[in-house]
Amino acid sequence: MTQPTKGATCPVHAPKDHPAIPPQKTGILLANLGTPDATDYWSMRRYLSEFLSDRRVIDYAPWKWQPLLQLVILSKRPFTSGKAYKSIWNEERDESPLMTITRDQTDALRRTLTEEHGDDVMVDFCMRYGNPSTQTKVREMTEAGCTRILFFPLYPQYAGATSGTANDEFFRALMKETRQPAARTIQPYFDHPDYIDALACSIEAAYAGTATPEILVVSYHGMPQRYLTQGDPYHCQCQKTTRLLKERLGWDAAQITTTFQSVFGPEEWLKPYTVKEVARLAKEEGKRRIAVVAPAFSADCIETLEEINEEIRESFEEAGGEEFTYIPCLNDSPAHIDALTQVIRENLQGWVS
Structure with a gap:
């Protein structure tokens, strides 16, 4: 990942104590649902609590839903969900397959887009629930000099509980930035x-x-x-x-x-x-x-x-x-990476040459 200080310089007429400013670039931030950090009870509980507390996912009134969730559902479900995750866990990397594949997709897209645009772009990924968080990655991009961010929820079909809540979290992250970058979100690509x-x-x-x-x-x-x-x-x-x-x-x-x-x-x-x-x-x-x-x-x-x-x-x-x-899902297959790259190209028009 590009370091925030790489290539940073002070404006020509700035005072000596002016902070260095990194070169401007465009960020492409992929987003997926999320994953627990591990399969144990508390890791699963933290993840499920965040996921099932999202009003886009479960829209029941909190006064009614939260006692049921925290006192009943989350006393048992972390055990069963943890067992299910353990059956598919990537033991070599100690992470879920979703994390492994999303990282591989990001690496492949980064290689392709860097070949096309060099250091003018920065490609990374975040998760709606769990780590790496959307807020963390938006902050890293702005500190690295991204004055524009294309936010790409990896859901071909739009739903409020997937693309919608991912966009919500992206906009909440932007609210915390002193200098907000220009922002775009991807249109659903279900018919691309x-x-x-x-x-x-x-x-x-x-x-x-x-x-x-x-x-x-x-x-x-x-x-x-x-x-x-x-x-x-x-x-x-x-x-x-x-x-x-x-x-x-x-x-x-x-x-x-x-x-x-x-x-x-x-x-x-x-x-x-x-x-x-x-x-x-x-x-x-x-x-x-x-x-x-x-x-x-x-x-x-x-x-x-x-x-x-x-x-x-x-x-x-x-x-x-x-x-x-x-x-299997399309994952990081060449055809899928080509399709995602084309969607990104279309949505970057006017931002990069």
């Missing part, structure tokens, strides 16, 4: 041709290496049905991603279906639920071979590596399914 093409290529590669699945289940992270009726565009953007993917692959409607996973709490969420739909496909439609892909996730994480590849796989197999193919 390069993103759709990268998804399609990953599916074609997976299908080439196995007996052709009878149906592709396109599983998106869920949210309460109520959020859709309140105006959140997430559901519509997910449906469009699936449609564009189907068209790019040249498939008919019988070969692909949209579902939603990760249901939490008592109210109705977007349907069909992935865990129930894969069982129905096996029991009622006699599907013996299916594949599952998760386009809403830019990097494999607990919801894909543990929930899809373990819980949802088990639901399908217990219902009579035989071959379950999980197609």
